[in-house]
Amino acid sequence: MASDKDLKTTLQRIDGRGYKAYQDIRGTYRFPEYTLIIDHVQGDPFASPSKVRLQIDQSRAGFPEKLFANKPRRIALQDFLARSFSRAIKQIARLNRGIGKSGLIAIDSGRQEVLERTSISVTSQRVEARFFMGLPARGRTILGREAGEMFFNELPRIVKGSLFFISLQQKVLLAHIQVVEDYADISRQLKEKGLATFIANDSILPRHSGVDDRALIEGGEVKKVVSFTSPEKLKVEFCLPNRGRTIGMGIPQGVTLIVGGGFHGKSTLLNAIGMGVYPHIPGDGREYIAADPSAVKIRAEDGRRVEKVNISPFINNLPFKKDTVRFSTDNASGSTSQAANIIEALEAESRLLLVDEDTSATNFMIRDARMQELVVKEKEPITPFVDKVRSLFTNYGVSTILVAGGSGEYFEVADTIIMMDEFIPRDVTREAREIAGRYQTTRTKDKDTHFGTLTPRSPSPASFNPSRGKREVKIAARGLKQILFGKTSIDLSAIEQLADPAQTRAIGELIHYYSSKYAAREKNLTEGLIKLMDDLEKEGFDLISTFRPADLAVPRLFEVAAAINRMRTLKIQ
Numbered sequence: 001m002a003s004d005k006d007l008k009t010t011l012q013r014i015d016g017r018g019y020k021a022y023q024d025i026r027g028t029y030r031f032p033e034y035t036l037i038i039d040h041v042q043g044d045p046f047a048s049p050s051k052v053r054l055q056i057d058q059s060r061a062g063f064p065e066k067l068f069a070n071k072p073r074r075i076a077l078q079d080f081l082a083r084s085f086s087r088a089i090k091q092i093a094r095l096n097r098g099i100g101k102s103g104l105i106a107i108d109s110g111r112q113e114v115l116e117r118t119s120i121s122v123t124s125q126r127v128e129a130r131f132f133m134g135l136p137a138r139g140r141t142i143l144g145r146e147a148g149e150m151f152f153n154e155l156p157r158i159v160k161g162s163l164f165f166i167s168l169q170q171k172v173l174l175a176h177i178q179v180v181e182d183y184a185d186i187s188r189q190l191k192e193k194g195l196a197t198f199i200a201n202d203s204i205l206p207r208h209s210g211v212d213d214r215a216l217i218e219g220g221e222v223k224k225v226v227s228f229t230s231p232e233k234l235k236v237e238f239c240l241p242n243r244g245r246t247i248g249m250g251i252p253q254g255v256t257l258i259v260g261g262g263f264h265g266k267s268t269l270l271n272a273i274g275m276g277v278y279p280h281i282p283g284d285g286r287e288y289i290a291a292d293p294s295a296v297k298i299r300a301e302d303g304r305r306v307e308k309v310n311i312s313p314f315i316n317n318l319p320f321k322k323d324t325v326r327f328s329t330d331n332a333s334g335s336t337s338q339a340a341n342i343i344e345a346l347e348a349e350s351r352l353l354l355v356d357e358d359t360s361a362t363n364f365m366i367r368d369a370r371m372q373e374l375v376v377k378e379k380e381p382i383t384p385f386v387d388k389v390r391s392l393f394t395n396y397g398v399s400t401i402l403v404a405g406g407s408g409e410y411f412e413v414a415d416t417i418i419m420m421d422e423f424i425p426r427d428v429t430r431e432a433r434e435i436a437g438r439y440q441t442t443r444t445k446d447k448d449t450h451f452g453t454l455t456p457r458s459p460s461p462a463s464f465n466p467s468r469g470k471r472e473v474k475i476a477a478r479g480l481k482q483i484l485f486g487k488t489s490i491d492l493s494a495i496e497q498l499a500d501p502a503q504t505r506a507i508g509e510l511i512h513y514y515s516s517k518y519a520a521r522e523k524n525l526t527e528g529l530i531k532l533m534d535d536l537e538k539e540g541f542d543l544i545s546t547f548r549p550a551d552l553a554v555p556r557l558f559e560v561a562a563a564i565n566r567m568r569t570l571k572i573q
Helices: 004-014 019-025 071-092 144-162 170-189 266-277 334-347 369-374 389-396 409-413 429-438 501-517 525-539 557-565
Strands: 027-030 035-040 050-057 120-122 126-133 195-200 207-209 212-215 235-240 244-252 255-259 289-291 295-298 306-309 327-329 352-356 399-403 416-421 424-427 475-477 482-485 488-491
Touching (some): 004 027, 071 120, 071 126, 071 144, 071 170, 170 235, 195 235, 244 416, 255 266, 255 409, 266 352, 266 399, 266 416, 295 334, 306 334, 306 557, 327 334, 334 557, 389 399, 389 409, 409 429, 416 429, 475 501, 482 501, 501 525, 501 557
Parallel strands (some): 255 399, 255 416, 295 352, 352 399
Antiparallel strands (some): 027 035, 035 050, 050 126, 120 126, 195 244, 235 244, 306 327, 475 482, 482 488
């Protein structure tokens, strides 16, 4: 193994030469307190930055094993270290060291959610950080002295301040780990308590803005926000391993309505539940909100492609005898897209659907008596969700939480009805049932009490072609909501529970892994994806790439399935 002195000598030798000479620094170098591995050197100052790894023996890093004794603790510790490394970069690194990406040091460190990432790993043997460095140049001329400053001044200080236990704020670190561990304990207990979701008292639900997922704050203080308080009838208590006694609102499994006036917090509550499939950092306000891990947010999605989905539980007898058992379209309507989104979520084995009337197709949600009389059943192919939501739970055990502020027709099919009143929840189940009793519905209910058949689907391996131009595999993410898979663009703008662009990048790679290993072998999509996620759990992301990815985060199976279902090249066998 080369030493740090060898790296310094090489940088001095190539100083002032053409940029390609940077290739000479690839390799492994032993520094006094860590090992530096330069895996990939960028081709020019404007190309994707160089990929670098850094390994510290645990005997030096000094992290007690109790801090990563189980999976939630390990993920939390790794998340904290990535954030610490990122903060140290901002404090120490000098960006302006030439043109392009010269001087860049960057690590994937996350947003509000705590996700399992490739940027940091912690074991009993060592701590490893994976990050990016922009090697400095003026024009295409190497600035070796500037690179030396990065490797021998900035990087050691960043590492010392962020990856050694003794250098960290240990109380803050422990609190970070305990919050994530407590969240995992709530999530684990939901099923045994018969709950679909839990929202702890004093949670802060409103977010800063539609593009800023931080808690609504101003100057470090919570701004005009009412902290969450459970109604008495829905109070549930958890005994958590670190926080201890925690009280909040437990929404039971079944059919739940969230009602209330406009701007009173209905959608805010549903959105918080939707992101309750992930743990959150301390101070986020949603640390102790946990939803069924299989919860899927459902919406209408005009224009999406649908490939051979059995939407017959909702839609039948289309004009010109169009098949709805194997329904396909390149341009779905609001109702057919929402039906397909539900069936695809069920196909992926979701046990909780989250639906907001604001983003739903009206004719999919309800048909009133007047419309039923004007457009007779024989002429209306849609069976509205109000006639299926009950049987969805009784036949398949799938719960629904539904924001419904515009129609009382759901009162009769709901188990629990919550009214949001100035962001305070009230249990109004009894009052709503009394109203439903006084004002009997005049609409005709669907006579079929069975939800319908769920049909597994098997993608053809020919659906997946990752090549573009001369590249056999060209997969890239464009931000949070788009994947370029070969020549195919996958639009994820309607997938509301994607939390981080690192997940989007991972989904593209995982689709390729699924297509090459399981698409031809497994009976259906879900079986293949379950095996894919098992492989990921056992082996990590290194199984999909020999390049040791530095900027990926684990997505849920549901978002991987959603991306595959939105591929315009998808063909079902």
